[in-house]
Amino acid sequence: MDGIITLENVCWRRSGEEILKDINWTVNTGEHWAILGLNGSGKTSLLNIVTGYNYPTSGRVKVLDAEFGKSSLPDMRKKIGYVxxxxxxxxxxxxxxxxxxxxxxxKYASFGLYQEITDADYEKADDILNELRLSYLKGKTYNLMSQGEQRRILIGRALMAGPELLILDEPCSGLDVLAREDVLDMSEEVAGRSSHLLYVTHHIEEITNAITHVLLVRDGKIVAEGPKNEVLTDELLSDTYKIPVKVHWEGGRPWMSIIK
Incomplete structure (x- = not known):
């Protein structure tokens, strides 16, 4: 595999409106990316292109060795975990x-079990629970879990099929500080596995040490992309968020404050 994601001159239009504009982006083997931008910036549209649920109006897309128009997108999606x-x-x-x-x-990309489950399936699920330090939840039903536990179990679910690419789309949305840090700790562990990570968020403080690169998106265009230390600057983030901001680093993570 020569690259995980390749987008060349990608545009996407909906109802005559250009939502994504001339997107050029490459994710290489061994990289873990965060995607940052305001609501309506094009983050979700970009994810829908990557997962093959939106087809580009123009441009070339290749994800996990599957080139759009020449490969099976359903087969490609089986290699992607999504939370x-x-x-x-x-x-x-x-x-x-x-x-x-x-x-x-x-394993079956379903919600609910409708297939015959083997002992090996449950053994693998036990392994995932243990690896993610969630074995204390075994036997507990979803409705009795906290919101943070539910989110972490969904990450475990995404790992069941051994995805080559794991997309975490605002996984900390609605969580309190403690639950958020639990999810972030888990995302770091996931990045240490064979999966490549795409982490989508509004909040730069969620970018952990495991993230190597950052993509900034504004109004359907790329503001900047590259190694996180080069991209997470006052100037580039102020442009992305349309408001003056200042960035500082603490504990290996970036934090942002508004300049009044």
Missing amino acids: SSSLGRFSQTMNRETAENIIVSG
Whole structure:
């Protein structure tokens, strides 16, 4: 595999409006990226291109050796794990499922179990629970978990299929500080596995040591992309967030304050 993601001159239009404009972006093997931008900046549209749910109006896309127009996108998606706060819409289905059943369901990309499950499936789910320090949740149903525990179990579910690319789309949305730090700790552990990580957020303080590169998006265009220490500057972030900001680093993580 010569690269994880390659987007060349990608544009995407919807109802005559250009949502993504001349996107050129490459994710190489061994890199873990954060994607930053305001609401409406194009982050979700970009993710939909990467996962093959939106097809570019123009340009070339290649993800995990699958070139759009020449490869099977359903097969490509099987190699991608996806976690988002929006998955809460499936909570009614998951509420009575145990932690291990939810993790096993990730093998089949389903919410709920509708296939015959093997002992090997449950053994792998146990391994994931142990590796992610979630074994204390075994046997506990989803409706009895805290919001932070639910989010972490969904990350475990995404790992069940052994994805080559794991997308965490605002995984800390709605979480308190303690739950957020638990999810961030887990994201660092995930980055140490074989998966490549895309971490999407509004908040630069969620960029942990595991993240190597950052993509800044504003109004459907790339403001900057590259190693995080080069991209997370006062000037570039002020441009991205459309307000003067100042960045400082603490504990290996960036933090941002508004300049009044």
